[in-house]
Amino acid sequence: MNSKEAAEKIREMFPEEVREIREYNSQTSVIVKRDRIKDIIRYLHSDPLLNFDLLKDLCGVDYSGKKETRFEVVYHLYSLEYRSLLRIRAEVPEDDCSIDSVVDIFAGANWPERECYDLLGVVFKGHPDLRRILLPEDWEGHPLRKDYPLQSDLGEKEWKGYLDVIELAKKNMEFETK
Amino acid sequence: MIESVISSVGINGFAGSMIALLVKIAIVFGVVMLHVAYATYFERKVIGHIQLRLGPMTVGPHGILQPIADGIKSFFKEDIIPAGADKTVFKIAPVIPVFSALGCLAVVPFFDGFVLANINIGLLYIFAMSSLSAYGIVMAGWSSNSKYSFLGGLRSTAQVISYEVALGLSLVGVMIMSESLNLTQIVEAQQKYWHGMFIIPQFLGAFVFMIAAFAETNRAPFDLPEAESELVAGFFVEYSGMRFALFYMAEYIGMLVMSAISVLCFVGGWTLPPFVLEAFPSLAAVPGIVWFMLKIYFHVFVYYWIRSTLPRFRYDHLMCLGWKVLIPLALLNIVITALVKYFC
């Protein structure tokens, strides 16, 4: 089944959930509410007619000020059998920034979900090990959010690990050969 | 020869023989240490050429002075001792392998009549001394207070103990055939046969000995205690400077000693096979030490060759090979040799 048909199929199965089906450049995206995302993904994964068995990618997007709901979690699903790619975009509001984890359906979602939590602050409910992955554990803020500056002088509020290194470098200056 | 020179000066009796012994020790020590230094150079050149590169080239012509530069460098390097280490043990540990490896040289006859101590249990003495070096490795691994060196030390203990058995058993066949434990007599016993070397009737024993010797000296493919890619450098990961160099020296002396035993027990030591001498009688004029050195260097070359060719064993495979293949083979060899000796 190709991705357009699959998208219609989701609308059929979850009429309440699907907000919109969009197409651009012959790629189909289905925009859904986040509440039953796990059911949708499980349906896509287990239905033999759809058989989306490869989770190519999972990432988050910050639509700060551009859309009503601030965040989106984007799933790129691929069916090896039918060779079709489907994009599921689940809307996640800012005030309750969480969504169900799909790790028990796709084991490979583990690290991408952690990354999304790390960089955007979306909490994945039911994730076995939700820790920061790319940034240090005591890092503050989520860098991929649009309100996080690319460059700024934080001064005292700089990450402690960085300050420690600077401190150590200053201390080691006295051992330098004159 | 040395004794006659000393007696001609007028020193006789016990004092004379002691001085002669000291002179001999000095000669052996000097020659062996120089060979150890150049064994590293030889290794780097051989492996370099196998791997399509040149090896050391900068210090002296073709890098001939490289070992001396290395020695000077490691001698003047800072000796770093980790803060959490057991300092006394840490300092003693590198001395033990060097001591035990050098100790082995005492009973090795280099050519006819030149041996520091011509004792009748030479082989046993060598086994005893070479297993001592494991203590150094274990102590180094333990006292460094690092998990990597600790694992390296553990691996080494298990490995040396397992392979010691195979190593010992593989030489029993030689002992039966030569009816002696004295290395000089073993060489002489080989001359009684037309082939002049025990490797032909004792091929099983020689095979087991060769493999066990690789494991005993922690050389590739049995270099698990140091296993660079797994344990970084294993038991000597925390060592630096001269202490580190001592471990290196011990490894190379150990390699020379193992090659020497192999040469003496299986390939006829400093002698040539009788059939070769019959064919080319003029070869008898060449001093025995030349053949001895050539044979040793061939063995050492094999060590390097194998190091550059084979991947590293895994710990459990190593144990399997030791206990399930080598020891039964060595025992089979003993049984066959004993039966042949009894009935023929």
Add this chain to the structure above:
Amino acid sequence: MPEQKGKLRKKELTINMGPQHPATHGVLRLELDIDGETVVKCTPHVGYLHRGTEKLGENRTYLAALPLTDRLDYISSMANNVGYCLAVERLFGIEAPERAKFIRTMASEMARISSHLLWLGTHALDIGAMTVFLYAFKEREWILDLFEMLTGARLTVTYPRIGGVRNDVSEEFLSSLYKFTDEFPKNIEEYETLIDQNRIWLQRTKNIGIITAEEAVNWGLTGPMLRGSGVDYDLRKYCPYDAYDKVDFDVPLGKNGDTYDRYRCRMEEMRQSARIIRQCIEKLPEGPVMTPDAPKFTLPPKERILKDMEAMIQHFVLVIKGPVTAPDGEIYSAIEAPKGELGFYFISNGTGKPYRMRLRSPSFIHASVLPLLCEGALVADVIANIGTIDIVLGECDR
């Protein structure tokens, strides 16, 4: 211990492998709980090389973000460049001319050979066969020289452009590349004589790190990791890009999904790459290497900027604002990079900068599978497993 009479307290030894360790291929850190030599628990930690490429990409024009992709998988920067350019081209709806497509195909396959050679050398070195490393690097040096001939750079090439490639290939380059494809298969045989039938090598790789086909798909593995388990999934065949539909090649598949099968897959892939390069050279069509739309995306040549007012304005607009004809849409575009599927997900909003640039890097997904491979194995197998997943931390941490 008085409180636990007659009972020994048993605890696993925790060793910290990396981030500075000779066998972790960069700054990967593994926390291993070991019981004797057996690994009980393995926790990978990544992120030591995180440079915020996705965030940087959002703040740069489409043109300026291209060099960032070089620094992802720095072993095969050409493949990353091609993937990036292809994604942007698909977003803008333009297409590179035929000749550029062939050149890109050729260059990506060169990147695959160089990446696989580095993998082979380091993997063999980790397992202890050190001569293979230097043999493989001899040929890799040749490939890098060819890259230098083509692009002027050896490692971070930044050669493809949106809508084509930067410069045309020379005859001299083509003939020496052809000579390379002639000799390279013989060299592969040489590596194989060293390790392929070696019993220690077989013991160290066969039945080590097994991933079944179902597991591999479920974990989202791609590239040789997936094909080693016998799943026929290669983007070059599934949805051909550039000139892959015009050349003939096979996709090698494994059977058991162990380290040895993945090794065989990659060795065969190198042969196929040489075959693809040969065909590309033979079939290389004449024509331009930049699309006619290029002025909208590519900086005009320097001499024109100095003489021509229009070119100057165009240069200025491109540098400051980026290609402003960007549509309001999104695209997921992936290529078969040497390590696996390298995907780019762009969301554009009509400005010259992407609204969101997402990188789907194979190394990140492959590193996450390490606990599955290592738990229950021996310490020595951990090293073999790190080698077989073939990760580059620059790409993993982005």
